[in-house]
Amino acid sequence: MTAEIAQTQAPDAVPGPAPRVDSEVGPLRTVLLHRPGAELKRLTPRNNDQLLFDGVPWVDRAQEEHDAFAEVLRSRGVEVLLLADLLVKALHDDRARIAGVHSAVNERRLGIDLADALRSHLSSVSPRQLATALMTGMTFEELPAAEGASLVRRMHHPHDFAVDPLPNLLFTRDSSVWVGDRVAITSLAMPARDRETALTDLIYAYHPRFAKTGRAYGAHSAPVEGGDVLLLAPGVLAIGVGERTTPAGAESFARSALADGLAHTVLAVPITQERATMHLDTVCTMVDRDAVVMYPAVRDNLFAYPVRADGDGVVVEGPVPFLEAAAEAMGIDRLRVIDTGLDPVTAEREQWDDGNNTLAVAPGLVVAYERNVETNARLEEAGVEVLRISGSELGSGRGGPRCMSCPIDRMALK
Numbered sequence: 001m002t003a004e005i006a007q008t009q010a011p012d013a014v015p016g017p018a019p020r021v022d023s024e025v026g027p028l029r030t031v032l033l034h035r036p037g038a039e040l041k042r043l044t045p046r047n048n049d050q051l052l053f054d055g056v057p058w059v060d061r062a063q064e065e066h067d068a069f070a071e072v073l074r075s076r077g078v079e080v081l082l083l084a085d086l087l088v089k090a091l092h093d094d095r096a097r098i099a100g101v102h103s104a105v106n107e108r109r110l111g112i113d114l115a116d117a118l119r120s121h122l123s124s125v126s127p128r129q130l131a132t133a134l135m136t137g138m139t140f141e142e143l144p145a146a147e148g149a150s151l152v153r154r155m156h157h158p159h160d161f162a163v164d165p166l167p168n169l170l171f172t173r174d175s176s177v178w179v180g181d182r183v184a185i186t187s188l189a190m191p192a193r194d195r196e197t198a199l200t201d202l203i204y205a206y207h208p209r210f211a212k213t214g215r216a217y218g219a220h221s222a223p224v225e226g227g228d229v230l231l232l233a234p235g236v237l238a239i240g241v242g243e244r245t246t247p248a249g250a251e252s253f254a255r256s257a258l259a260d261g262l263a264h265t266v267l268a269v270p271i272t273q274e275r276a277t278m279h280l281d282t283v284c285t286m287v288d289r290d291a292v293v294m295y296p297a298v299r300d301n302l303f304a305y306p307v308r309a310d311g312d313g314v315v316v317e318g319p320v321p322f323l324e325a326a327a328e329a330m331g332i333d334r335l336r337v338i339d340t341g342l343d344p345v346t347a348e349r350e351q352w353d354d355g356n357n358t359l360a361v362a363p364g365l366v367v368a369y370e371r372n373v374e375t376n377a378r379l380e381e382a383g384v385e386v387l388r389i390s391g392s393e394l395g396s397g398r399g400g401p402r403c404m405s406c407p408i409d410r411m412a413l414k
């Protein structure tokens with residue numbers, strides 16, 4: 001079953017209108033996931049902090065949990081695309097191969113000779129082997145044998161990484177984000193994730209399915225991560241600014257979205273710069289057209305700087321209370337916050353375990369981790385249907401269902 005899932009190929013082209021995403025909750029048609037693979041097996045107690053995991057996951061179980069997540073989505077009619085499949089397909093294009101090899105070979109680490117040897121090795125392997133190397137990384141002992149002596153090889157520990165693994169590919173939310181009918185390749189803040197966008201970039205550039213997809217945020221210079229970008233309503237974006245997305249990233253993304261006509265209002269929302277709240281979607285996600293689930297501790301002190309187009313430039317207002325600014329921009333009376341009414345300790349525990357990080361499959365229908373018993377119960381009391389998935393191993397990367405998914409196509413809200 002799992003092998004079949006991993007090998008399911010996405011159709012190269014799909015008939016019908018171009019895919020687009022204008023909201024957080026429009027019925028989900030197509031989503032990009034990454035089934036965790038051998039890259040998770042690279043995690044050890046010595047490197048897990050640097051690789052942004054809070055522990056060392058049991059990989060087989062993480063895969064089972066992820067397969068179950070994908071099945072829940074499929075059971076609701078969602079087309080699930082798997083990043084590894086898209087990558088292999090894209091790498092059949094020689095231009096993609098060159099870009100992929102270029103992204104993996106770090107001359108500063110390898111030195112000129114070893115870098116050349118690795119370049120020619122990676123250029124000669126099959127698209128699937130190259131995809132595996134790009135995702136899983138390579139240790140020095142896995143490098144191909146080469147002619148001549150290499151001081152670099154001699155002086156590195158055999159288990160040192162010659163090419164870093166990408167265990168956070170699991171969190172497809174962060175490395176690309178769709179706004180309207182365009183995709184933005186983001187700019188990830190942490191060195192451990194930097195190379196992920198080279199892969200999303202080449203998938204969208206060279207997989208035939210995306211041949212007609214335009215780009216947003218072409219500069220992708222200053223850090224912006226997809227977990228910070230919420231499409232509150234058509235034309236209304238919220239962008240968290242904190243540990244990952246910087247003020248410069250938010251401004252640059254906002255200017256680009258406003259100039260391209262993809263948004264009329266962008267709300268830049270400061271969030272605490274710490275791991276527990278690394279992205280806006282760790283404290284707030286939409287569960288219905290006019291409702292969010294939100295970490296109670298931030299409810300009354302989330303503010304926003306509304307950014308709007310003004311001629312060739314922008315105007316910036318605020319700071320103003322986030323909920324009011326959001327409702328005004330969305331053209332609704334009120335943005336409801338599901339009242340979880342949790343005591344502060346339970347709220348803090350469930351926030352840490354991504355209780356507020358839900359993925360909407362449709363208005364009022366969300367996927368959530370089962371372990372967040374109290375938050376889920378309150379969502380249901382408020383009329384939100386919760387599809388529970390287990391995430392004991394997946395959660396060790398500190399991300400929930402929204403983090404693990406990048407919607408590519410959602411139906412318009414009626």
Ligand SMILES: NC(=O)NCCC[C@H](N)C(=O)O
Nearest residue numbers: 052171227279397398399403
């Ligand atoms: N949108 C999200 O909140 N994504 C979770 C990313 C977790 C990952 N281990 C990271 O630290 O970047």
